[in-house]
Amino acid sequence: MIQYIENLAPELIQLRRTLHQYPELGFQEFQTAKLIEERLERLGVEDIRRVAGTGVTGIVRGSCEGKTLLLRADIDALPLTETTGADYASRNAGTAHACGHDVHTAILLGVADTLLRYRAQFRGNVKLVFQPAEEALGGALPMIEQGVMEAPAPDAAAAYHVWDLPVGTVGIRAGGVTASPDHFRITLTGKGGHGAAPETCVNPIEIGARVATRLNNLKLDTPSVVSICSFLGGTGENIIPETCLLKGTARALDGDTRRRLYEVITATAEEVAASLGGTAVVDYRFLYPPCINDSGMVERFVSAANAVIGQENVIYQKKPDMTGDDFAYFAERVPSCYVKLGGAKTPLHAPNFDVDEACIKTGVAVMCRFALDFLA
Ligand SMILES: [Zn+2]
Ligand SMILES: [Zn+2]
Incomplete structure (x- = not known):
């Protein structure tokens, strides 16, 4: 199998470069989805479907x-301008696979290709999920709502993210x-009111400064981060304004801490504002849950x-x-593992x-081995 993947690698690199040249933003991955579908059809993947607009799924059946x-x-x-200067750099202005x-x-x-070739060596199914809109909008939930976790229902799930670890390694915890x-x-x-007479005003800038300082330094006893951005x-x-607006992000690794952050941030803003004679209204948006790897x-x-x-x-990440x-x-729905794949040369989201x-x-070799073992 390793030799097969070795031989396949140049073609996969070519595919990656084609995808890299024509990046598309979340839920607009029309060319990308078409390329994926065509490739899956050519390979002979079964049950190829469009899900959630630009998502694509398919099944590789075992023996x-x-x-x-x-x-x-x-x-x-991502919506940013690539500066790598590579000959396969983005040709879609203002959009980059960063x-x-x-x-x-x-x-x-590549995993689909290899597993089809080695389908005699496993039982059951590999469900391929090409998911749109991971950045910000979130394509996973709409795919799930449209039936990705049914017919056949997965018993487990796995995914990679490239990371700035040495190439040839994986990071996991x-x-x-x-x-x-x-x-x-x-x-x-x-x-x-007038900047000359602050005693007649309630300055929201002063409230904001205190709220920002408190929240940026917030420490809970479980892992969390709050940043006012x-x-x-x-x-x-010379004009003290009526209002000001803070925007920020709050991050946690478990549901309890996540709820506590919401409570503490809301209470802090309201208390600080009230203590200075003003008011705070917090608009809180719960986005993705924390991802928990099954041991x-x-x-x-x-x-x-x-x-x-x-x-x-194999780097165990503390x-x-x-x-x-x-x-x-x-x-959240099935035992899963999310794995960092070494090979990124710069931090994620950098223009270069x-x-x-x-x-x-x-990536292909390790994932195929894992799939064959899991479905042995
Ligand atoms: Zn990202
Ligand atoms: Zn990403």
Whole structure:
């Protein structure tokens, strides 16, 4: 199987470069979805379907009835201008695959190809899920609402994200692996007036400054992060405004902490505003849940990875990171593992983001081994 993947790798790199040249934003992945469908059809994948607009699913059946493993790749790009200067750089102005979803897509197409070839070696099904709109909008939930977790219902799920770890390695951990990336806006209202007479006013800028300081320094006893990322208010040098607006993000790795952040942020804003004679209105948006890796699945994945790339290349990550991923919706429903794939040359979302394409081969080989073992 390793030799088959070796031989397939140049074609997968070519596929990745084509995807990279024509990146598309969430729920607009029309060309991308078409490319995926055509490729799956050519391979002979069964039951190819469009789900949630630009999502694509398909089934690779093994030798006989058995369990179903869902493998997910996200397919969307980001609204930013690529600066890599690569000859396969984005040709869609203002849009770039700066989060490696082109790589995830190429890997899953390679996994489909390889598993079809080796279908005699496993039972049951591999359900391929090419998911739109991971960035911000969230394509996982609409896909689930439209039946991705049925007929056949998956018993487990797995996904990769490329990461700035050395190429040839994977990073993994049990438990919380991505955070709930919730958003909030706090509108603070005071009493406007002349900058020369602050004693006659309630200055919302002062309230905002205190709220921002308190929230940026908020420490709970479980992992969490709060960042105020936008502070908007006022017009002139000598006018105390009526209102100002703070925008921020609050992240946690478990549901309890997530709820506590909501409570503390709301209470802090209201208390600080009231203490200075103003008011606070908090508009809180719960986005993706935290993604929790199942320890049994992690164990299985680690043993597959050990067999393919060697124990020394399987990095057990002590600390989770606080980014979000809507793969979490799959992980809420079935035992799952979300794995970091080494190979990113820069931080994610950087305008010069690129990967060492050798990670594609590693990704395909480890995922295929894992699927064969899980469906043995
Ligand atoms: Zn991203
Ligand atoms: Zn991403």
